[in-house]
Structures are given as structure tokens and as C-alpha cells.
Amino acid sequence: MNFTLFKHELFASLKLFAIIIGVLLLYIVSVIYMYNPEMTDMLKKFTETMPEMMAAFGMSSIGDTLIEFLSTYLYGFLLMILPLVFTIMLANKLIMGYIDNGSMAYLIATPNTRFKIALTQALFLIVSIFTLLAVTTLVMIVFEKLLFPNELDLTALLLLNCGLFLLHFAISGFCFLISCSSKDLRTSYAYSAGIPIVFYLIEALSNMGGSLDKLQYFTIYTLFDSDKLIHQDSSSWWMMGALLLIGLLCYSLAIRFFVKRDLHL
Amino acid sequence: MSIIEVNHLTKRFGDFYSIQNVHLQIPQGEVFGFLGPNGAGKSTTIRHLMGFLQPTEGYCSIKGLNCRESTAAIQQFVGYLPGEIAFIDKMTGKQFIHFIAKLRGVSDFTRAEELMHYFELDASGLIKKMSKGMKQKVGLVCAFMHQPEIVILDEPTSGLDPLMQTKFIEFILAEKDKGTTIFMSSHMIEEVEKTCDRVAIINAGKIVAIETIADLKKRKSKKYMIEFQDEQELTRFFDEKYVLEQISSTKVVITITGDLQAFLQSLANYKIMDLDVISQSLEDIFMHYYERGGTES
Numbered sequence: 001m002n003f004t005l006f007k008h009e010l011f012a013s014l015k016l017f018a019i020i021i022g023v024l025l026l027y028i029v030s031v032i033y034m035y036n037p038e039m040t041d042m043l044k045k046f047t048e049t050m051p052e053m054m055a056a057f058g059m060s061s062i063g064d065t066l067i068e069f070l071s072t073y074l075y076g077f078l079l080m081i082l083p084l085v086f087t088i089m090l091a092n093k094l095i096m097g098y099i100d101n102g103s104m105a106y107l108i109a110t111p112n113t114r115f116k117i118a119l120t121q122a123l124f125l126i127v128s129i130f131t132l133l134a135v136t137t138l139v140m141i142v143f144e145k146l147l148f149p150n151e152l153d154l155t156a157l158l159l160l161n162c163g164l165f166l167l168h169f170a171i172s173g174f175c176f177l178i179s180c181s182s183k184d185l186r187t188s189y190a191y192s193a194g195i196p197i198v199f200y201l202i203e204a205l206s207n208m209g210g211s212l213d214k215l216q217y218f219t220i221y222t223l224f225d226s227d228k229l230i231h232q233d234s235s236s237w238w239m240m241g242a243l244l245l246i247g248l249l250c251y252s253l254a255i256r257f258f259v260k261r262d263l264h265l
Numbered sequence: 266m267s268i269i270e271v272n273h274l275t276k277r278f279g280d281f282y283s284i285q286n287v288h289l290q291i292p293q294g295e296v297f298g299f300l301g302p303n304g305a306g307k308s309t310t311i312r313h314l315m316g317f318l319q320p321t322e323g324y325c326s327i328k329g330l331n332c333r334e335s336t337a338a339i340q341q342f343v344g345y346l347p348g349e350i351a352f353i354d355k356m357t358g359k360q361f362i363h364f365i366a367k368l369r370g371v372s373d374f375t376r377a378e379e380l381m382h383y384f385e386l387d388a389s390g391l392i393k394k395m396s397k398g399m400k401q402k403v404g405l406v407c408a409f410m411h412q413p414e415i416v417i418l419d420e421p422t423s424g425l426d427p428l429m430q431t432k433f434i435e436f437i438l439a440e441k442d443k444g445t446t447i448f449m450s451s452h453m454i455e456e457v458e459k460t461c462d463r464v465a466i467i468n469a470g471k472i473v474a475i476e477t478i479a480d481l482k483k484r485k486s487k488k489y490m491i492e493f494q495d496e497q498e499l500t501r502f503f504d505e506k507y508v509l510e511q512i513s514s515t516k517v518v519i520t521i522t523g524d525l526q527a528f529l530q531s532l533a534n535y536k537i538m539d540l541d542v543i544s545q546s547l548e549d550i551f552m553h554y555y556e557r558g559g560t561e562s
Contacts, residue, residue, distance in 0.1 A: 002368065004368050005368060008364060012353075098353075102350075102351025103352055103353050105315075105317075105345070105351065106347070106407060108315075108317070108336065108340075109315060109340055109343075109347075110340055110365060111338070111369060111370070112337060112340075112368060113337040114336070116337075260319070262317065262319055263318070264312065264317070264318075265312065265315075265317055265347055265349065265351075
């Protein structure tokens with residue numbers, strides 16, 4: 001790994017990181033704040049009147065505990081989409097951004113192998129996503145402790161966020177792979193944003209139930225099941241394992257691709 | 266022993282041959298010019314030398330190291346100026362230069378400072394706002410700041426004003442005295458004529474000639490433009506046996522390859538208004554190669 005490059009990326013992506021985490025924290029704090037039994041009753045009525053709509057966004061069962069409430073309102077949409085936006089932008093910038101504007105020529109004209117450059121960028125992406133979710137988790141714990149000290153289920157929360165990280169690790173691996181193997185920035189953006197969004201939409205459709213249920217076998221988001229994670233269902237372990245494997249596979253393929261590819265710089 | 270070796274290099278994209286069987290050997294300390302029109306395959310060849318592209322056939326090596334396999338080792342002693350001017354936009358010139366130096370593991374910036382001073386570059390502004398010439402200077406500083414033994418330059422003077430081009434030529438000559446091996450592509454005849462020992466001319470992906478600059482210069486024939494007093498004088502002159510080309514009713518251009526003395530003596534018999542030497546540039550010689558290469562492919 002090249003520390004100079006890592007440090008450069010750190011400063012270059014600080015702004016994006018700050019914006020994403022700012023929005024994320026604002027929502028998380030408000031959602032935690034919103035939690036109270038009366039509110040839950042109202043939302044339950046919502047679900048009864050239009051179950052399909054609510055189900056699409058993963059808000060089918062409003063649990064009775066705080067963690068179930070959070071998993072419904074944060075992990076169905078917000079914590080899926082915002083880190084995804086962050087991942088897409090960063091993954092594209094880290095490799096294809098340099099190739100597309102030509103400055104990659106300067107990076108690989110230094111005595112650093114392509115492997116080293118790609119590995120540095122991959123590690124930076126992983127560390128960034130990890131930090132993003134770690135800060136999120138920390139803030140959740142702090143606010144739950146402050147507002148509802150009796151309701152905090154730490155194990156379930158940590159497990160839920162661990163699963164979330166692995167999901168984003170896998171998706172970021174995919175985006176990184178696209179970034180390393182596309183011919184230009186536009187194609188790279190199109191595929192690295194398009195495919196995860198299609199997956200997310202398939203997930204939304206499959207959540208609506210009925211015959212659409214079968215669709216869950218065609219999206220990566222099925223491997224993140226908040227209910228199973230909260231209740232420490234045994235199948236959640238192999239799901240996390242699968243996400244880890246997909247991520248590792250994508251990252252190693254991406255680096256291999258980048259080392260072997262032709263660069264017109 | 267040749268320090269840069271391009272061995273029967275071919276690169277094919279689909280059905281299109283970007284370069285075909287390019288074969289070059291450059292000994293240590295030589296300044297080698299690589300000339301050709303746009304799209305002839307100059308940059309493609311250079312990208313192979315930098316290990317950016319995988320050859321379809323053949324290979325290249327620098328100091329005996331394979332350019333595709335030992336990139337990091339090669340980059341220790343090679344400086345490179347890309348043909349495309351591209352930087353990380355959000356940085357100032359200085360930040361970028363320091364960034365690249367650190368990526369190289371260089372912490373001594375005295376040479377970089379010297380170079381910035383020599384090329385009169387104020388690199389404190391954002392690269393995004395720099396003119397093309399200033400960006401090119403940033404690139405040149407990056408290529409030379411670690412005192413490389415071998416430098417590969419892709420169209421180094423593009424964007425530089427004529428004054429800077431002259432300074433650049435002096436700079437290259439000074440580097441040559443230090444023993445630096447320089448491989449540079451260009452479509453500017455002048456800088457190549459003034460700096461290079463040898464040139465290769467490439468057209469449509471094929472090397473059409475490799476010659477020493479000295480040989481090329483020898484082959485230059487002299488041309489004279491003569492303006493006669495009137496048309497009768499000119500018609501009288503037609504009887505002399507010279508290769509000439511009439512450009513107006515009283516003007517001709519004569520190409521002299523043989524005895525200049527005899528030519529001047531015969532001229533004395535005519536009433537002449539004006540005599541001008543047209544210096545034939547290497548360009549004319551190259552044009553000949555370009556055209557030939559073009560019709561072959």
C-alpha cells in the first residue's frame with residue numbers, strides 16, 4: 001500500500017464523506033427521536049391501509065422494540081441508499097476518475113506497481129465505508145443510550161450493522177470492479193450505479209409479497225435480512241459469509257483487471 | 266548495448282493495426298527523435314515502453330527489463346511526460362509536483378525548484394486555471410525532478426511558446442551532455458533537428474526510416490529564387506541546363522546539387538533583380554517519407 005496516495009485520497013474525499021455522514025446522522029437522530037409507542041400505533045395504521053406501499057420500502061412489520069423500529073425505518077431505505085451513493089461516487093473516482101482524465105499516467109509512472117496503486121485505492125474504499133458505518137453505529141448507540149437507555153439491545157445493533165457493512169463491502173467491491181474494468185467514466189458510472197439500483201428495486205418488488213416473492217433470489221439485498229440478524233438466526237451467518245465472499249471476489253478480480261488492462265494514457 | 270529496445274512490436278485493436286513490427290534500438294546517452302504525423306503510432310509505441318499496453322506481438326525493454334513486467338523497477342530511473350496534458354485538477358501545481366515526488370519516494374525538492382525556476386514556472390496556482398503551456402511545464406518538472414537516467418517525452422513542446430521552446434531545446438542539450446538518454450516523440454521538425462542524434466519516422470503504424478540527423482542534413486539540397494529583370498532575360502536563361510521551376514513571369518526557383526561556382530558564373534551573364542536562398546527544411550525530406558509511407562499502407 002502507498003501511504004502518500006492513501007493520504008491524498010483521504011483529503012480529497014473529506015467533503016463527500018462529511019456531506020453523506022451529515023445527512024445520515026441527521027436522519028438517524030430524528031428517527032431515534034421519533035420512536036415512541038403512540039407514533040408506532042399510527043404507523044401501524046398506515047401499514048394496514050396500504051400494506052404494499054410500506055412493504056416495498058421494507059416497512060412491513062413495525063416491531064415493538066426500538067431495534068425493530070430502527071431496522072424498519074433506517075435499514076430499509078436510508079442506510080441502503082446513502083452509503084450506496086457514497087460508494088458509487090468514491091469507487092468511480094478512485095480508479096476510473098484517474099484513467100478518464102489521464103492523470104493515472106502520473107500515478108503509474110512512479111515506481112509503484114499497478115497492483116500497489118489498485119490495492120491502495122481498494123483499501124481506501126473499504127476503510128471509508130467502514131468508517132462511515134462505524135460512526136453511524138456509534139452515534140446510534142450514544143443516542144439510544146441518552147434517549148431510551150432501557151431499550152438498547154447492543155448485540156442486535158452491532159450484528160445488524162456488521163451485516164450492513166458486509167452488504168456495502170460486497171456492493172463496493174462490485175462498483176470497484178466496474179471502475180477498474182470499464183472503458184470510460186460514463187460507462188463506469190452507468191453500470192456501477194445502475195446495477196445496484198436495479199437490485200434494490202427488485203428487492204423492493206419482492207418485498208411486496210405474493211408471486212413477486214420469487215424475485216428475492218435475483219438480488220444481492222436478500223443476503224441482508226435485518227430480522228434474521230436481530231434475532232441471530234443461524235442462516236444470517238452464512239448470508240454474511242456469502243457477502244464477505246462476494247466482496248473479496250470482486251475486489252480481487254478488480255485489482256487483477258486493473259493490472260492486466262490496456263491503459264491509453 | 267542498447268538501453269531502450271523495441272523489439273518487433275505490434276499492437277492490434279480489433280482489425281486495426283495501431284503499430285506494426287516497430288523495431289528500435291537506442292544506445293545509452295542518445296537523444297532519439299520519433300517523428301510522425303498525428304495518429305501514426307508514436308504515442309502507442311511510447312505507451313508500450315511505459316508498460317501501459319500489452320503488446321499483441323513483440324516486446325520492449327529498458328535496461329534489459331521487460332517494460333510490461335518490471336514497471337516499478339523501470340520507473341525508478343525513467344522520467345515520463347505524457348502526451349495528454351492531464352492532472353489532478355483540484356491541486357495547485359506545487360502540490361501536484363510534491364505529491365508525485367512523494368509517490369516516487371523523493372523528498373529532496375531542490376531539483377524540482379531549479380526546474381521551476383529554469384522554465385519560469387510559478388506553480389502556486391490551481392492547475393485547473395493554468396494555461397496549456399504552464400501545465401506542460403508542470404509535466405516537464407515531474408518528468409525531470411528525480412534526475413532520471415532515461416527520459417521518455419511525448420510531444421514535449423506542445424503548448425510552449427517559441428521562447429520556451431528554445432529554452433527547452435537548450436535544456437535537452439544540457440541533459441544530453443550529462444549523459445541522459447532521451448526518447449522523444451514530436452511532429453515539430455525544428456526541435457528534433459536541433460536536439461536529436463537520430464530519428465525514426467513512423468507513418469500509419471510502420472517505421473518508414475531511421476536515419477541520423479547528420480545524414481538527413483547532408484541530403485538537403487540548396488534552392489535559389491532568382492528574379493530576372495524582364496521576361497526576355499528569363500527566356501534566355503532557359504537555355505542553361507538547370508533544374509528549375511517557374512513561379513511567375515520573371516521568377517524561377519533553381520535546385521542546385523552540384524557545383525555552385527559554375528552556377529554563379531553563368532548567372533553573371535544575366536540581368537538579375539533579386540537572388541534569394543530558400544533554405545529547405547528537414548520538413549521537405551520528411552514529407553517525402555510521410556507520403557511514401559501513406560501510399561504503402
